[in-house]
Amino acid sequence: MKFATVEHRGSPAAVIAVTDTEAAVLPAGFTDIESIARVSDEERLSAVHEALWAGERLQVSGLAWLPPVLRPGKILCVALNNSANPDRIMSGPDTPAMFVKPSSSLVGHGRAIRLRKEDGRVHPEPELAVVIGRTGADIAQDEALSHVFGYTVLNDITAPGLRNEDTFHYRAIHPDPGAADGVRFVESWVSYPARYKGADTFAPLGPWVVTADDVADPHALRITCSHDGRLITDDNTANLRFGVAEVISFASRYLTLEQGDVIGMGTALRRSGAGGAVQNLDLNRLGGLVEITVDGIGALANHVEWR
Amino acid sequence: MKFATVEHRGSPAAVIAVTDTEAAVLPAGFTDIESIARVSDEERLSAVHEALWAGERLQVSGLAWLPPVLRPGKILCVALNNSANPDRIMSGPDTPAMFVKPSSSLVGHGRAIRLRKEDGRVHPEPELAVVIGRTGADIAQDEALSHVFGYTVLNDITAPGLRNEDTFHYRAIHPDPGAADGVRFVESWVSYPARYKGADTFAPLGPWVVTADDVADPHALRITCSHDGRLITDDNTANLRFGVAEVISFASRYLTLEQGDVIGMGTALRRSGAGGAVQNLDLNRLGGLVEITVDGIGALANHVEWR
Numbered sequence: 001m002k003f004a005t006v007e008h009r010g011s012p013a014a015v016i017a018v019t020d021t022e023a024a025v026l027p028a029g030f031t032d033i034e035s036i037a038r039v040s041d042e043e044r045l046s047a048v049h050e051a052l053w054a055g056e057r058l059q060v061s062g063l064a065w066l067p068p069v070l071r072p073g074k075i076l077c078v079a080l081n082n083s084a085n086p087d088r089i090m091s092g093p094d095t096p097a098m099f100v101k102p103s104s105s106l107v108g109h110g111r112a113i114r115l116r117k118e119d120g121r122v123h124p125e126p127e128l129a130v131v132i133g134r135t136g137a138d139i140a141q142d143e144a145l146s147h148v149f150g151y152t153v154l155n156d157i158t159a160p161g162l163r164n165e166d167t168f169h170y171r172a173i174h175p176d177p178g179a180a181d182g183v184r185f186v187e188s189w190v191s192y193p194a195r196y197k198g199a200d201t202f203a204p205l206g207p208w209v210v211t212a213d214d215v216a217d218p219h220a221l222r223i224t225c226s227h228d229g230r231l232i233t234d235d236n237t238a239n240l241r242f243g244v245a246e247v248i249s250f251a252s253r254y255l256t257l258e259q260g261d262v263i264g265m266g267t268a269l270r271r272s273g274a275g276g277a278v279q280n281l282d283l284n285r286l287g288g289l290v291e292i293t294v295d296g297i298g299a300l301a302n303h304v305e306w307r
Numbered sequence: 308m309k310f311a312t313v314e315h316r317g318s319p320a321a322v323i324a325v326t327d328t329e330a331a332v333l334p335a336g337f338t339d340i341e342s343i344a345r346v347s348d349e350e351r352l353s354a355v356h357e358a359l360w361a362g363e364r365l366q367v368s369g370l371a372w373l374p375p376v377l378r379p380g381k382i383l384c385v386a387l388n389n390s391a392n393p394d395r396i397m398s399g400p401d402t403p404a405m406f407v408k409p410s411s412s413l414v415g416h417g418r419a420i421r422l423r424k425e426d427g428r429v430h431p432e433p434e435l436a437v438v439i440g441r442t443g444a445d446i447a448q449d450e451a452l453s454h455v456f457g458y459t460v461l462n463d464i465t466a467p468g469l470r471n472e473d474t475f476h477y478r479a480i481h482p483d484p485g486a487a488d489g490v491r492f493v494e495s496w497v498s499y500p501a502r503y504k505g506a507d508t509f510a511p512l513g514p515w516v517v518t519a520d521d522v523a524d525p526h527a528l529r530i531t532c533s534h535d536g537r538l539i540t541d542d543n544t545a546n547l548r549f550g551v552a553e554v555i556s557f558a559s560r561y562l563t564l565e566q567g568d569v570i571g572m573g574t575a576l577r578r579s580g581a582g583g584a585v586q587n588l589d590l591n592r593l594g595g596l597v598e599i600t601v602d603g604i605g606a607l608a609n610h611v612e613w614r
Contacts, residue, residue, distance in 0.1 A: 073378060074409035079499050080475060088492060092475035098501035100407045102381035104563045121482070137507065160479070163497070168387060168399035172467070173586040175428070182583050185395060189496035190470070192386050194405035199561040200444065254506040256411045276489045279480040 001048065002208040002298075003150070005032040005108070007064040008056075015058060016051050017208065023063065024055035033068040033209050034260035037133040037149045065108035068152055068209045069131060073258040075101040075203055077127075077156055078247055081266025083239045096242045096250050101156070101198045101264075109207035109298075112305040113157060114200065115284045120161025122284040125267040126225035126292040128218065128237050129154035130244055131209050132261040139252040144245035147257065150211040151218060153292050153300040154264045155204040160279070162196035205262065208298040215296065218244050222295040223268040225278055228288040233278050235268035237294070242266075308355065309515045309605075310457070312339040312415070314371040322365060323358050324515065330370065331362035339377040340516050341567035344440040344456040372415035375459055375516045376438060380565040382408040382510055384434075384463055385554055388573025390546045403549045403557050408463070408505045408571075416514035416605075419612040420464060421507065422591045427468025429591040432574035433532035433599040435525065435544050436461035437551055438516050439570070444563040451555035454564065457518040458525060460599050460607040461571045462511040467586070469503035511597075512569065515605040522603065525551050529602040530575040532585055535595040540585045542575035544601070549573075 002017035003026075014030040015023040027050050030036055036044060079097045080089065107113070115122055133149025171185035215221075218237060225233035242250070247263060257263075269278055283290065283304050291301040309324035310333075321337040322330040334357050337343055343351060386404045387396065414420070422429055440456025478492035522528075525544060532540035549557070554570060564570075576585055590597065590611050598608040 071380060073411055074505075076409075076501060079497075080477070085477075088478040088480070090476045090478070090494075092477065093472045095472070097473040097475065097499040099499045100409050100501050100505055102383075102407050102562060104380055104565055160481075165400045165402070166404040167496070168404065169397045170387070170399065171395040171397070173395070173584050174467075175587045175589065183587050187397075189474070189498070190386075191497050192404040192406045193500070194383060194407050194558075195561045198381075198407055200563050251501075254502045255409060256507050258411055277480050280482045280490050282482065 001211045001214060003033055003036055003068070004063070004206060004208050005066045005068050005070060007066055012066055012070055016048055018052065018057070021060050023058050023060055024051040025058065026051045026055060032070040033131060033149070034072070037131070037259050065110050065207050067106035067108050067205045069260045069262060071103045072260045072262045075103065075262045075264060076251060076255065077101060077264035078242065078266040081241045082269050083241050084269055085241065096247050098251060099193045099197055101203050105198050105200060105203040107201045107204050107302065109204070109300050111204070111302060112201065113204065113283065113302050114305050114307045116307060117284065119159055119284065121282045122157060122159045123279050123281050124225055124283065124290045124292070125156035125158055125278065126223055126233055127154040127156050127267055128221065128223060128265045128294050128297070129205065130263040130265065132257045132259060132263070135256065135258045137252050137256040139249050139257070141245050141249040144248035145212065147248060148212045148244065150209040151215050151297050152206055152209045153294050153298050154262070155290060155292050155300060155302060156264050156267065157202035157204070159196040159199070163191055166195055167191040204300055204302040206298070206300055210297050221297065224293045226291050227281055227286065231272040232276065232281055233268055233270060234272035235270040239270065240265055308518045308521060310340055310343055311370070311513060311515050312373045312375050312377060314373055319373055319377055323355055325359065325364070328367050330365045330367055331358040332365065333358045333362060340375040340438060340456070341379070344566050372417050372514050374413035374415050374512045376567045376569060378410045379567045379569045382410065382569045382571060383558060383562065384408060384571035385549065385573040388548045389576050390548050391576055392548065403554050405558060406500045406504060408510050412505050412507060412510040414508045414511050414609065416511070416607050418511070418609060419508065420511065420590065420609050421612050421614045423614060424591065426466055426591065428589045429464060429466045430586050430588050431532055431590065431597045431599070432463035432465055432585065433530055433540055434461040434463050434574055435528065435530060435572045435601050435604070436512065437570040437572065439564045439566060439568040442563065442565045444559050446556050446559040446564070448552045448556040451552035452519065454555060455519045455551065457516040458522050458604050459513055459516045460601050460605050461569070462597060462599050462607060462609060463571050463574060464509035464511070466503045466506070470498055473502055474498040511607055511609040513605065513607055517604050528604065531600045533598050534588055534593065538579040539583065539588055540575055540577065541579035542577040546577065547572055
């Protein structure tokens with residue numbers, strides 16, 4: 001099944017895809033994907049049946065898309081999670097490294113990525129995203145996929161200029177039992193991602209969430225990123241360094257994964273024959289339309305506006 | 308006025324302080340501070356009157372505290388925001404650098420900070436926290452304080468060992484029009500904070516939220532951190548590098564601040580006469596009880612448990 005969240009008669013509403021061109025509105029109370037994940041399997045099936053038999057029909061081409069989950073507790077993103085990354089990593093963890101984007105950074109399919117010229121270079125990052133269906137902590141790897149409600153597409157917009165601004169080169173305070181005051185200073189670098197990863201409109205998400213039972217293998221999906229019709233990235237989720245079950249299991253040892261949480265699985269970055277590096281695609285200079293596709297999941301398109 | 312969120316008859320409920328020892332339960336529907344911030348001033352006053360006249364009375368000493376806001380859209384924290392920091396900063400931004408802790412990291416007053424021995428050093432960070440009462444973006448500095456609902460206390464628990472694990476030394480991809488493939492590699496460091504700042508129980512918050520009208524000057528409050536009764540930090544919010552209005556105005560240029568959002572104003576770190584550096588207080592080695600006080604706002608105490 002494919003669900004989406006749209007603006008309908010001035011309010012958010014969940015819809016289900018009936019055909020490629022038609023969607024049906026779910027019963028009142030189902031206002032986004034989280035509300036669908038929350039109910040029992042029986043209630044969900046009953047709502048789907050009601051939608052298909054009696055729900056208002058909408059043309060997909062006319063939908064006003066909202067983020068599939070309106071207000072997830074967190075958008076947890078895995079950094080540098082592509083098997084092409086190790087070439088450029090001099091040192092780093094052997095486990096998934098993660099950051100959080102806030103729900104306020106979400107926008108739906110078709111909405112603008114809003115930039116300010118003075119914020120410097122801004123580039124897209126094409127990612128498969130997981131929507132958590134069942135809350136859990138310390139989830140075993142072989143149980144992990146049972147916590148997945150479905151899959152969608154994330155554009156993990158990134159502003160490396162703001163990252164550089166928000167990086168400190170500093171002397172970290174470390175304990176040192178041998179020192180008179182018990183501390184020593186260690187030269188360190190630390191970068192803080194709230195602006196460069198978490199600004200408004202930096203998390204386009206959607207359009208559809210495809211339920212897990214309809215995705216045979218989340219690690220065998222072609223993923224592309226194009227700009228104004230030119231193919232930049234042409235990769236496959238087979239190239240994820242850490243897979244969905246590994247990430248869910250590892251992350252949930254530290255952060256409880258809640259119903260509705262979104263996990264960005266990390267940037268697909270293999271260049272297409274003609275394309276450059278996706279990090280080289282400066283949306284703040286070029287403007288235009290970014291489209292990310294994940295085979296069988298959907299195509300997420302967002303254009304740039306300046307504010 | 309002083310509000311809190313507590314567990315009452317198995318559900319979250321908002322309470323108002325009546326005396327130092329007694330609280331009154333707000334009417335049904337007021338389940339946390341966000342629900343209090345959401346209503347009009349008239350509705351809030353009416354609810355307070357009803358609580359004071361007819362609400363169930365509870366002993367403060369027996370309250371089962373929950374995070375004042377149960378599920379804020381974000382907990383936005385300002386890094387290195389103390390005027391004592393520049394001594395150890397070799398380079399960094401002239402504006403507030405920020406990161407996000409997810410709502411799943413919150414715990415209330417009196418609840419355990421739960422650690423794993425293998426996660427290495429873990430230290431507290433005593434902070435004044437702001438609760439946003441009114442949603443806004445691009446908020447002017449002279450309007451910023453009107454967006455504050457109230458103030459509370461945050462312990463921004465930090466695991467520097469996990470930070471080191473989640474730091475990459477890598478070659479970042481930068482555009483280079485002069486290069487054959489349009490890119491050059493720049494040696495960089497980047498650290499990802501989801502684990503070291505955002506793990507479960509890494510955001511003790513509370514106990515009380517004092518409404519903004521009852522805080523004469525948020526930049527003249529003594530702030531302390533003690534461990535098992537020993538005073539470690541003795542600082543004052545006068546030493547914040549960027550004040551509340553500056554942080555709100557700057558942050559809201561990038562991230563819409565939503566009703567219920569929590570802002571951690573940055574670590575107070577001036578050592579008391581007897582105390583060491585707060586970064587030297589390894590809770591994972593020492594265990595024990597951490598208490599953070601902000602004068603006029605409250606005292607937040609949490610003990611360590613191992614899991």
